Amino acid sequence: MAGLAPMIAVVLAASLLDRVPGLAFGVPLLIAASFVFAATHHEDPEAIRGAMLQWLAWLGVILGAVLALVLLIGIWV
């Protein structure tokens, strides 16, 4: 069952990319924004790297939730 999770994630990501053209272009922006947010809150390179991953996760979750909401509205309306 646990082996199915990556496959499901890949299928979901592929269908999302198919449904939202240009979605992949948001990924570099997310990474860049995470780097800048992290570096403007920390000074130590190690701390910046760690904070970058945290910012990436936060931004990914928040923007992913907004995207899911917009997609759901698109399906219903």
Add this chain to the structure above:
Amino acid sequence: MAVSPDDGAAIDLKQPMVAMLLAWLLPGAGHLYQGRRFKGVLFLVVILSVYLTGFVLGGGRVVYWSWKPGEQRWAMACQAGIGIAALPAAAQSMLLNGSGKAAMAGGFMAPPVGLNQPVDEGYARSMIARMPSLSEDDFRQQPRMRVWEFLRDELSIWHHDLGRWFEIGTLYTMIAGMLNMLVIYDAGFGPMGAAASERRGEAEGKGSSSGSEDAAD
């Protein structure tokens, strides 16, 4: 002087206003001036990469100034945050809308020519040369004058030719400019986490001092 939120070490901000100006002109330059090399190089690479990627994706057309009524380019308010990399757009806008009615360098970062807008004959010919869909029939030539009147809307042609890349390129360049505004703040005032931890420290200091006063009473 600012304080690192990570180890409490002092950060020499040198002349903060100079650092902020440098950070605006070139992302990361303010940090390099302050000797904060890691962050300077990081900002330089990340922000300029985003900006240049957007510029290329948008066919080199997404960064321009236009404040004509009805044709304002609001994206420029964000793109201007990138500094020197967006400054040619201001010069081109002034040249094209000035008495010369022509932009330099083949229209690099020049605003689109609007419907019925007069342009210099030489600039009209350079437009025809760089846009295959244009011909001399798209201009009304004024007899004995070197000014031609454009009979189409260049921005519509850009949208037609570039499609969604125009929007994606605009988004990238806008985000690069906005991210650099955070970098400018960091160059002038130090890390944002430091400000928060300083405030927290002050609050705790007050709390503990009032607590000790209470205890003394």
